[in-house]
Amino acid sequence: MIRRCALVVSLLCAAPLAAQPVEFDPADFGKVILAPKQSAGGGGLTFEQAFGDYQNEPILTYGENSLPRRLGRPVGRLDVLYDNGKTGVCTAFIVDAQHILTNNHCIPGVGGAGVEAAQFVAGFVDGAQARGAEKFQVSTSPVETSVPLDYSVLRVFGDPSARFGKVDLAVEAPEDAELLWIIGHPQGQAQHISREGCAADDPAVSPEGKLVHSCDTLGGNSGSPVFRITDRKVVALHHAGDNRTGYNFAIPMARILAESAVLKAAVPVAPVPKAPQVDARCEAMLEAAPDYGCAGYETFLETCEAHPLAAMVSRHAERVCELEAAEDARRLAAVPEEKAPGAPAGAKPPVEETARDDAPPADPDAPAPVHPAVEIVDLDALSRDELEDWARKTARDIEEVLDDTGWARADAINAKILTEMFAEAMDENPLAAPARAAVAPHVAKILEIHAKVEEIYGARDLEDKRILARVRGDLAVIREGTEAAARKSAADLLAKLQLYKTERDRLSPLATEAKEQREAAMKAVSATLIEPDPGALAGLQFVMRERTTFFTEDELDDSSALDVAYHFLPAPDGHVAYLWCEEGNSKCQGFVQRDGFKFVAADYSASVLEPGKGATAADILNDRAASKVETTEETGGPFYPMRNGKRMTWTEKWDWDTDPEPEAIYRMSLVQRCCEIYATSNSGRRLVWEIEYTFETDNLQASYTDWFDPGLGWVISSRGRQVQTGTSKGERSRSINKTLRRVISRPD
Structure with missing residues (x-):
């Protein structure tokens, strides 16, 4: 901010x-x-x-x-x-x-x-x-x-x-x-x-x-x-x-x-040529005139008749104003005519477009479509001061309408891009065949909606910047021009508001439908993805780079970076076992987890665990020096099958020694989100799940976002933050660790 x-x-x-x-x-x-x-x-x-x-x-x-x-x-x-x-x-x-x-x-x-x-x-x-x-x-x-x-x-x-x-x-x-x-x-x-x-x-x-x-x-x-x-x-x-x-x-x-x-x-700066000695105000108005279009040129000519370029600008202004008038007339002709409240019903205009043969019959009991009422303003009844106030409000309304239109178009574009990326990512995921079939009709509908949005938006020849420049030009004429010019610019301003409101009202429902189709596609992906077999991890190895920044009381203490190799081991059904090895260190720490993210044991002694020595999950579980974990108060599980919005909670009680009392109690929470696109340098786009993962103790709070690759069955990127409070020299202290992990080499 x-x-x-x-x-x-x-x-x-x-x-x-x-x-x-x-x-x-x-x-x-x-x-x-x-x-x-x-x-x-x-x-x-x-x-x-x-x-x-x-x-x-x-x-x-x-x-x-x-x-x-x-x-x-x-x-x-x-x-x-x-x-x-x-x-x-x-x-x-x-x-x-x-x-x-x-x-x-x-x-x-x-x-x-x-x-x-x-x-x-x-x-x-x-x-x-x-x-x-x-x-x-x-x-x-x-x-x-x-x-x-x-x-x-x-x-x-x-x-x-x-x-x-x-x-x-x-x-x-x-x-x-x-x-x-x-x-x-x-x-x-x-x-x-x-x-x-x-x-x-x-x-x-x-x-x-x-x-x-x-x-x-x-x-x-x-x-x-x-x-x-x-x-x-x-x-x-x-x-x-x-x-x-x-x-x-x-x-x-x-x-x-x-x-x-x-x-x-x-940085050589070119010398600025000396300008002729003319009215600085007129020079500024002439320089700004192209941004304001016809209104800008007319304001310049009314104010600066004696300017040496006035005659030439006058001829150019006539052409600019003719083009703008023709364009505004074309656009207003495309705006459906609205009746004022209480106006007598008139004859319907003839239908120029022939009815489609495949169009469904009209339902006489169907409610009439709702159109926003077009503002009815008697501009001639407004004083000059009232006209200026109305014009400023109308200019703000036009800007808001254009902003709404831009967001509507962006929603449709984003829906198209995301669904196309999902389709590409699923093409590279052998487990996603059912999901491809489920999402295909939603992708087709989104492409159809996007084409309609671009057709409507493409009919507009002016970008928002030019439209707003013309609006500012109208405001300048209403504020400084003659009475007749001010009234004409006010009418132009009202016509612009009606035109772009109509455009927005055509685009907004399409954008809403595109978002709904995108959400339906996401739901279809979530419901049909085939879950990976955790046992397939055994024997795989990949390297993650971990970067951690350390703070004490919000002041930077240190930062570190290291590469960590994950060696996956044979494990019982429903379990994952792996060695966590810093690069260059032959001794590793071993971990056994079940049901996705729940720890069972951790070997911190690193006594016998070396890559390639035939270590298994049993070696970690049977290591007398390994920490054992008791999992209680489980809700929302199991981890598989994965579902969008699934929330799991549990409590882990860690014992690091033979004392029967737990050394630490962690309150855990996990939420599954489907789905995201993750781009890798050697694997293209991957369809991944976003796992929101938190845990806390009495003096520690941690939150992580993990990106879980269902084709691999493991996390390929992670970003997290831990905040720990304690006492140092009799005073409360607070430390923060921020960690970024990403796979830098992996099997395909």
Whole structure:
């Protein structure tokens, strides 16, 4: 949500700029993987801020050729050694073959300390390994720097742009509420992106000239580029946050470009030719006239008769107005005529279209179709002020109608796309033959509905943007034009409202029917999918990559990434047994589950469990050191057959030793949702179930969404969050773990 910043301005004026970049062990300088020591900075204005639920995510979760990864290639980590023995980690980004841009408080730094050494680390995207990263030496003396604008242009040696490219800098100021991305190296970690809830405030720029934004950042994000997503250009240089107000701040690139000769050369701006000395208001009206169509040109000509281009514009305006009038007449002719309430019944117009031979006979007792009443307005009876008020309300009504129409069309398109994807996914699933037959009639109906929707929508030659531009043109004429012109524009406005209401009322029922058919298709899939045989898992192996981010009291502690191999073992009917092995570790943990997700036993000793040694479920169940689980209070089961909306609950009592009392009691809940499409790089689209899975104890709450592949009989992706509360040094503490799992190699 974009928040107003009236209060922020007064707080910001008095807040001290007292903070430093994240520190690391000086002995680690020159390494790619660092262990940050702390996030420096006191109260008030600091050089980073994360607010609410931290949403900065590893960029490695995106594909190699995805837009976030491509935008992030010129972005790297800046490691600094200061003369006073301090260290600092910031972010910088490549602007040309010889220069990078970062904050002044990173280099030369705050407090008067000199810089002993600095390096730029590009390509560091995987926190578990340094492979792919490259280090470049950086000059310790800025080429350009500014304390008020908190920027420094640094000389970098070795041309990192040859491999990693460079960013595009925006010369325009940030726009109010525009969507943003920030890419950087929080806490010196591998590259992260702040995307969720990341946007400029409204207004975007504070009175002090800073971009106010809601993107989550942490120490180490200083010097990060702020991308606007509309054109992928860097619109600002991130530099600070206020932990009292929950806002972050960046320096607009337009302000930096105004001072920086180096950056100006990197973004050559063509000189603007001098315009003739004419009325600035008329120039603005002429420039905007094409967006407003006929009304725009007429308003310009009425106001700016003396403009040197008035004669030429007049000839062009005549042609534009003729075309718009013809188009409006054609559209109004297609609108069914509505009778005013109480009007006498007239003769029915002749039917132009011949009746279909296969049409069913009319039912004389059937209720007449209900059409929304067309607004009856006596525009001539309204005063000029009343006419303006009515016009503003009507313009809002037209915008709402167009919005409803757009959503109706989107519903039909989404239904078509989803059913086509389901059909494709089922084609690749050998267990889905009955489901294909069940869903086929719904798919055919949705395709028919979509064709009707596109036919109705295709009859409209104008996009919403052009329609609203014409509406704004009508409003301008009603507000500023002559009396006759205002009355004519008001009539045009009323005609537009009637036209697009009719269009919406034709589309809305079709969209509703498309959604109903999509839901029926989902129900058919859920009811007819053949369930997998869990025994078929035995002998299979696949690898999942697990990435976990750790927080304490909402502050980032650490993050980790590891690859885990799952080796499935022979197990009794209705059970699944597997070894959970970290890559590179020959000893594994063993687990036995029954009925989908219910644990029976877990071997934490890893005493005899090695892949390929013939281990079975019995080995885990008979291991005296293994934890045994008692399942009670079961409702809603069993897991198979899977059904959409099925809810299961149970309680697990875990014993980790010989004590008869349970060590932990977990209250479990599971809901099955059918169905989703999951795309894999080596398996195409897969039809999967969404499993909402939660468990809790007295001090732990966890929620996961698992994507379960019925063709495999196991989870292929998972996203979850655990929140644990406890006591540390006599004080209550709260820790959060966020985990993302996905299969990176699997059998087909």
